[in-house]
Amino acid sequence: MQSNNYVFFLDLNRKGRKRPKCTFQLREKRNKELPLVRIDIIGRPHQNPDGTHVAVPLLKDNGNFKLSEQDLNNLILCLKKALKMKKIYFDWIDKKIQFTPSKTNNYITITTPFLDMYNDYIELIVFKGRDTQYVISDDGYTLDELGMLEINLNKKSKRRDYFESILLNFGVKKSNGELLIGFNNLNEFPDAQNRLTQCMLQVFDLLQTSKNNVIQYFKEDVTDYFIDNNIPVGEDLSLLGKSGRSSKFDIVIGRTKKKRQQAIKVINTPTTSNISNPLFRIIDVRERQPNTDFAVIANNIDQAISGDFISAFKNYNVPIYPWSDKEKWLSTFQIAS
Known part of the structure; x- marks a missing residue:
């Protein structure tokens, strides 16, 4: 979600055996590690800074924290809208992403709906790996482009330290000038594709960092x-x-x-x-x-x-x-x- 001055992330987590467990979280891009709002439904009991305890779920019968019926209905409506937004987003991804096999069938090109620093669509390739069953790679594009702009990431510098921290955060490796992720199961592909894409976008931000x-x-x-x-x-x-x-x-x-x-x-x-x-x-x-x-x-x-x-x-x-x-x-x- 984006306003004129801020970019917000809306997180939804429904993992686990407890149903209908759900965590709703709102974060701002520049301080991603600090949630602005977090709501747990069917979550763990919580201790406040003053030592008081809050039972979860936050239903009106809880003695420590109360939501009215109207408040609860508003919360449910908000969560439903968030889930609808999530579905719209993934439907958009499904329609925009393209897969193109190479003529020799030794790799597949993935054209994503995300744009690089030149407003070109980011492309990735997937091929058979050596140490892992599959590898998804940027085909050397990221470092080639930075090199053409005379951004040298081979020498020790604050810029290289930042670059290496980005790779570490997204679990991406650098090998022979390529950024890549290895995986063994096709079920891991969506996560690998997302991590590599987000990693590339953040590396491109090296050109647009703070003053x-x-x-x-x-x-x-x-x-x-x-x-x-x-x-x-x-x-x-x-x-x-x-x-x-x-x-x-x-x-x-x-x-x-x-x-x-x-x-x-x-x-x-x-x-x-x-x-x-x-x-x-x-x-x-x-x-x-x-x-x-x-x-x-x-x-x-x-x-x-x-x-x-x-x-x-x-x-x-x-x-x-x-x-x-x-x-x-x-x-x-x-x-x-």
């Missing part, structure tokens, strides 16, 4: 690029400014006989609103650090660097290096032999 994470990922990309090109760097070095305050610089390249020390601010969103803080820091420190050159590396992959941003730094003789041109300006930071 702080995106900034951190861009810093890591810049740092890794320098290291890959044999440029020794320091990270998050604080330099004292004229104001008496210390300012942190994302990347610092040490001084040599032929080059001065270089202190770099890495800006993920080079817009007008992001001028004052980094520019002030550079101006404040520059007078106290005469043997240091200052520069900005700006991320212009998703959006162009604003004209105001360029003009402001140019007025104070601070060079801006666009990330898309990194191969052109790399030599500026390389250590002279």
Whole structure:
């Protein structure tokens, strides 16, 4: 269920021998581990934080917690509507999903109704496995697409840690560039398909993570690029400014006989609103650090660097290096032999 600002999950659990046992649970996507509402019918007795006990089911004859006949009828009506929604959802899935055998009959392509980051339908393949009877795989699509966007998940980084945690949460393995799940019984197929699809969607969210994470990922990309090109760097070095305050610089390249020390601010969103803080820091420190050159590396992959941003730094003789041109300006930071 989705509103303008929130996405909600409606959970229904009717497993177990007790009938008509049912658990109804409502969660919000950004805090999935914290249910907003949970109702148990024919469930286990419950202890409140104050030590009082509530018997379940929550019928009007219970001494500790009472529902009127009208309240109970409203609850039943709500559950019936939820079950109807569940049936509509699965009917929609059945109509939208497509199975296409390969010409050689050695795998089956599954076209799901779910969309990837390009609004293309997510496709999976199923084939005979070695260690398990069957394997469902993304056929290498997920990592191939991230690789084309220069998102490297092979090196140790916060981004890779997040990626590996996603795989672990969904029980998905990475093998030879593919994301896959093995299973032995066809009854396990729906669950395996759902887990792999949801895993892929969450991996694609690596491109749409929170602002702080995106900034951190861009810093890591810049740092890794320098290291890959044999440029020794320091990270998050604080330099004292004229104001008496210390300012942190994302990347610092040490001084040599032929080059001065270089202190770099890495800006993920080079817009007008992001001028004052980094520019002030550079101006404040520059007078106290005469043997240091200052520069900005700006991320212009998703959006162009604003004209105001360029003009402001140019007025104070601070060079801006666009990330898309990194191969052109790399030599500026390389250590002279």
